[in-house]
Amino acid sequence: MLDVSVAYNRYTFLGHEFLTWLWYMIETDTQKLLDPKAELEDMYIGNRIVLENSSHNRDEVVTIKGDGAGLEEGVIALQKGAKVTEINLVVKAGENEWRFNLKGESLNIGGLKSPETGRVESAEDVEGAVLEKIYLYEKMVDLTNYAYRQFIKSRLSTEWETSIVKNISKWISQAAKA
Amino acid sequence: MGVLSSSVSITQYRVEGTIEDSFLETVADSLTNNAIREIDNEPEDKSVGWTSFETPFKLDFSGSSYIFGTHLIFSLRIDKKSIPAKIINKHLKMAIAKRLQDSEREALHRNEKSEIKDEVIRRLFMRMPATPNMYDLIWNYEEKIMWFLCSQKAANEELETLFSKTFKLSLIRMFPYTAAQLTCGLTDQEKDKMEKLSPSTFYRGQHA
Numbered sequence: 001m002l003d004v005s006v007a008y009n010r011y012t013f014l015g016h017e018f019l020t021w022l023w024y025m026i027e028t029d030t031q032k033l034l035d036p037k038a039e040l041e042d043m044y045i046g047n048r049i050v051l052e053n054s055s056h057n058r059d060e061v062v063t064i065k066g067d068g069a070g071l072e073e074g075v076i077a078l079q080k081g082a083k084v085t086e087i088n089l090v091v092k093a094g095e096n097e098w099r100f101n102l103k104g105e106s107l108n109i110g111g112l113k114s115p116e117t118g119r120v121e122s123a124e125d126v127e128g129a130v131l132e133k134i135y136l137y138e139k140m141v142d143l144t145n146y147a148y149r150q151f152i153k154s155r156l157s158t159e160w161e162t163s164i165v166k167n168i169s170k171w172i173s174q175a176a177k178a
Numbered sequence: 179m180g181v182l183s184s185s186v187s188i189t190q191y192r193v194e195g196t197i198e199d200s201f202l203e204t205v206a207d208s209l210t211n212n213a214i215r216e217i218d219n220e221p222e223d224k225s226v227g228w229t230s231f232e233t234p235f236k237l238d239f240s241g242s243s244y245i246f247g248t249h250l251i252f253s254l255r256i257d258k259k260s261i262p263a264k265i266i267n268k269h270l271k272m273a274i275a276k277r278l279q280d281s282e283r284e285a286l287h288r289n290e291k292s293e294i295k296d297e298v299i300r301r302l303f304m305r306m307p308a309t310p311n312m313y314d315l316i317w318n319y320e321e322k323i324m325w326f327l328c329s330q331k332a333a334n335e336e337l338e339t340l341f342s343k344t345f346k347l348s349l350i351r352m353f354p355y356t357a358a359q360l361t362c363g364l365t366d367q368e369k370d371k372m373e374k375l376s377p378s379t380f381y382r383g384q385h386a
Contacts, residue, residue, distance in 0.1 A: 002373070007355035013377040015354040020380060079381050106353050108329040109188040120182065126232065130246050133181055134316060141188060141325065149362045156368045160378070169382040 008105075015104030016052070018151045019084035022102075023049070023074075024168045025147075027175070035146045038139060039093055046088035046099055049074055053082035061085075075175045091143060098140050107148065112140060181231060181251055181314045181327065189334055190352040191324040192360055193317070197345065201319065205250065205345070209239055212344040214255040218307045221300045222259075225308065226336050228344070229255040234312045250317040254326075254337050257308035261299070269298045313337070324349065 002010065025033050026044060034040045047067045051074055053060040062077040064070075074084075084104065088111075091098045100112040114136035120129045154164055180186075197204050214227030216237065229235075230242035231253045244252045273294050274286060286294075313328040315337070326337055338349050350356055358364065358372060 001359055002355065004350070004356065008353055011353075011355035011358075011375075014358070014375065017378060017380075018354065081379065081381065083380070103329075104354075106329070107190070107357055110329055112186050112188065113184060127243070127246060130181055130251060134246070134249060137186070137188065137316075137325070141190065145357070145361060148357055152358045152362045152364070153368075155375070156364070156371050165378055165380060166382070168380045172381045173383075 012105040013083075014155070015107060016083035016085050017155065018107075018148060019087050019102065019104045020078070021151050021154070021164075021168065022087065022147060023084055024171050028167075028171060033143075033147045033150070035142065038142060038146070040091055040139065040143065041094070042092040043143070044090050045071070046090040048086070048088040048101065049084060050086040051077040051082040052085045053077060053080055055081040075172060078172045079176055091140065093139075098136070100140055102144060107144065109140060109144060112137065114140070180253075180312070181316065183327075186327045187329040189326045189329050190357075191326060191349040192352065192356075193319075193322045193324055193347055194350055195347040197347070202245065206239070208344045209244075209252065212340065213238060214257065216308075217257055217259070219304060221303045223303050223308075224259070225255075225257040226340055227255060228340070229253045229312065231312070231314045234310070248318055248320045250319060251314060253312045253314050254333065254340065255310055255312050256333065256336055257310045259303055259306045259308045261302050261306060266295075266299060266302065269302060270295050273298050 001007075022033070023045065030043055033043060047069065048063070048065040049071065050064075051062045053062075060077070060080075060082065062073055062082060064074055086101060086103050088099065088101050096115040098112065098114050101110040102108075103110065114133070117129055117132045117136070118125065120126055154160055157164075209228050212228055214229045214237065215225050217223075217225045229237075229252065230239050230244060231251050232242050234253055234255055236242070239252075244250055274291065277286060277290070277294060278284070311333070313326065313333050315324060315326045317324045326334060328334065328337075334351065338351070341347065341349050350360065352361070355372075359369065364372065
């Protein structure tokens with residue numbers, strides 16, 4: 001294994017590719033991202049997405065934020081060669097909803113809002129509340145890890161170049177026309 | 179950020195190494211030995227240590243639980259004092275003026291000024307209370323994974339240093355490379371391929 005500090009910078013691009021692939025997967029095959037064992041029903045892009053284009057010696061950042069904001073500028077940025085560096089996700093399971101930001105370079109989960117848990121009114125309530133919170137956080141950590149594992153397996157497969165990247169390119173093209 | 183907060187950030191870690199002796203006893207002793215130390219009324223400007231996530235301002239873990247099923251939950255507390263430069267400057271000028279007056283001189287040597295500055299800062303730190311910051315962590319000791327509920331670089335670095343010193347275990351932060359290498363079940367061939375990866379170009383022109 002490479003030295004950790006060297007590897008962090010060297011493989012930042014992989015995190016950005018992961019989030020770009022994630023956007024593509026959410027738009028084309030969401031169910032494949034959800035582990036059947038996790039009993040989650042849906043996942044979609046929330047109120048923020050950040051793209052960066054570092055190609056051709058430029059450093060362009062496009063941030064789209066706001067509930068219900070269109071992602072057209074994001075698609076244009078993808079056409080110019082940008083990749084997603086940060087994404088806000090919404091995950092649903094029945095009445096339950098999680099919202100969080102995922103950062104490509106670190107895979108950190110930020111601003112995670114999980115479904116409401118019972119109120120802690122006495123010291124006896126703490127253990128139950130803590131275990132419930134851990135369970136709810138774990139759902140999103142596992143979801144992220146499950147999606148990343150799928151991405152890495154695809155990224156290292158021969159299909160990556162022969163079909164997956166071509167399909168992503170087609171998706172960008174169609175999204176730009178829509 | 180706290181386990182029970184309405185919003186949290188999570189940095190994932192993998193815990194490397196094992197505690198040979200009685201696990202829970204060793205953890206209890208190690209936490210106590212590395213608990214936060216108050217620096218109010220002390221000349222130090224920073225203190226880093228463990229504290230209970232339920233009672234972060236108590237200096238020991240007595241009466242607080244930190245074992246929840248197969249998880250250990252406690253907090254990293256970082257106390258810091260920071261004095262604005264203008265305040266240091268004001269007190270330094272006052273101290274220099276007093277020294278000149280007391281010694282009936284017109285100027286001080288550079289070394290003497292430096293000593294006065296150290297003393298001024300020391301005295302100001304003694305008078306200034308530290309600002310505490312707490313960050314909870316959730317350690318699943320059976321799975322050897324840990325979530326630190328903070329994504330600030332400096333706090334993560336303090337965590338890695340203190341955790342290693344306290345438990346003689348090392349933490350590996352999960353980011354794209356380490357997560358792929360350690361958690362994705364890659365074959366040796368895939369690991370080799372990963373070492374040679376370069377960025378992909380996703381958009382390759384208009385499609386019909």
